[in-house]
Amino acid sequence: MNQNMVRKKFVHPTVQKRIAAGSKQTLSVIVYSQGRCDHIRECIQQAGGKIKYELPAIHAIAAEIPAESVDQVAAHHMVQFINDDAKVFKCMDFASLAANASLANEAGYTGKGVGIAILDTGVYPHYDLVRPTNRIIAFKDFINSRPQPYDDDGHGTHVAGIAAGNGFSNERYKGIAPEANIIGVKVLDEEGSGTTSDIIAGIQWVIDNKEKYNIKVVNMSFGSPADNSHRDDPLSRAAAAAVQSGLTVVVSAGNSGPNARTITSPGITPSVITVGAVDDNRTSTYADDFVADFSSRGPTPSGGIKPDVVAPGVNITSLSNTGPTAYVSHSGTSMASPMVAGVAALMYEQDANLSPSSVKNKLMNTCVAIGEPKTAEGSGIININKALGVEDITPSQGSPQPSSPRPRFGRSRRQNPRMGFDSSLLALLFLFL
Known part of the structure; x- marks a missing residue:
């Protein structure tokens, strides 16, 4: 030849x-x-x-x-x-709704002991992650080889807070799985970009250390343009290998919408949970929710339907890397992905023997459809209460939410004028891919 x-x-x-x-x-x-x-x-x-x-x-x-x-x-x-x-970039849009994790937390599901690996720009030791107990139980730096947790961009800290902040500094901004452990894997630099090989090395490290730190969930809020089939794409192959090893891998869909065929890699991987972003208009009803304009749409280069699910991703308040009690708001599919990762951690606490495919199927089968194309919303908005089998609540239709509240995943479409929304259920954080 x-x-x-x-x-x-x-x-x-x-x-x-x-x-x-x-x-x-x-x-x-x-x-x-x-x-x-x-x-x-x-x-x-x-x-x-x-x-x-x-x-x-x-x-x-x-x-x-x-x-x-x-x-x-x-x-x-x-x-x-x-x-x-290839270069890979965080999914942040420069520009909440469905999550009521408080009900699940009150039912006893907090993600306690479950490890969530955050592959990102690092994790800053914010009080909501390290007090009263340090839950950043491991940190691996593929960019600067530093031994202690840090975040020179802020994206990874925001993501970690959405998934597992405990509200130590402000109860309002508690994450989905407030007792889950965080394993920080720095694969993106101070500008939120990195190479494919650094990220795959990070995935390999997580696979090799999943038993040591009880890692059940991996969150990747970043993406690279997908110009190959998932069978040929390096990031996609690595993500698939992680799922094959028994890890539930949750990734952002990308921020290149509303055009079709804009799902980024590794979101094109069939076996991962690919998450798009919705704008909930700060109301407690699904009726006025819509997929955010920036949220990437399918199909994938291989013709697969993505995203799999959507979650709140507009104006999400979560942890900042500027101080141990600081918060900041961001938008993007980067923020929606860790919300789903947090829910997966709750599911593993409920049943440690779940397989990645079981977690994905249960999440998709309990979603609430909002009437958009499958290539925009997938199966719909995740419903945390139904996924966990927790008794649902019925907030009053259309009641306003405070600025950057905790997302509520189990809202009902039914109206009940006698039941106002319980303000004690408010609190959350978010970031975007």
């Missing part, structure tokens, strides 16, 4: 373009093996490549390879494909 045929068959188009442009630099790539990582390690090194990570979850190696040597590597009989090590 001649060089051009090898390149066309085994090298990603983006990498091909960089080679064709005469680049003299090293290229950041992910090299897939036909077998194990050690089958291709020597060939990469012999081509002058520098290995960044070995990624056994997807049988690949992330490396820096001189542009003129890529064809040499691609021609090796054990190399399956060479992909671009």
Whole structure:
């Protein structure tokens, strides 16, 4: 097979373009093996490549390879494909409704002991996460290799608070699973961006440490443009491997709506729970809820229907990295995703033997549809109370919510003028992909 045929068959188009442009630099790539990582390690090194990570979850190696040597590597009989090590970005929109986790918490479900891995910009030790007990039980930094928890952007802290803040500084902004443990995995830098290989290395670390920290749920509020099938996309393959290992993986859909086919990777992965964002108009009725304009729409490049579910994602107040008692409001699918991750943690507390597919199916089968296309809302808005089998409440139709309240996941469409909304159920936080 001649060089051009090898390149066309085994090298990603983006990498091909960089080679064709005469680049003299090293290229950041992910090299897939036909077998194990050690089958291709020597060939990469012999081509002058520098290995960044070995990624056994997807049988690949992330490396820096001189542009003129890529064809040499691609021609090796054990190399399956060479992909671009693409940039990945947080899903924050610069621009609540359905979550009543308080009822579930009062029924005894708080996520106690369940580990939620937050792959993001880091986690700041906000009082709502470390007091009265430090629930940031592990921290791994793939950007700066620092040992102690920190967040030089703020996105990851906001996400963690939505999923598991306990309201220590302000009860109003309590998260969905206020006694869950947080495992912070920093894979994005101070600007909220990172490389595909750093993220896959983070996923690999979570897989390898899930038993040690009782990690049941992984949240990824970021995305990269999806121009490949999920079968060929590196992030998607890694996310699928995490699910296969027994982890429930929750990811944001992306903030590139309202156009069709804008779901980002790893949200295109069939087995993960992909979450879009709704605007609840700060009322306690579903009737005026709609999918946020920025929320990415399906289908995926493979024709799959995504998102799977939607959750509140507009003007969500959660933890800030600017101080131990500070809060901030953000919008985006990044905020909707950790809400669902928190609900998954509650479900694992209720039944530790659930499989990832059981969690996903139960969430999707108990959603409330709001009348938008499946490619916009998926199965609808998650209903936490129904998913957990907790007795529902009936708030008064259309009653206003205070600024940035806790999302309420079990609202009823029925009107009951004698039952006002219980203000003690208010409190929450949010962020976007």
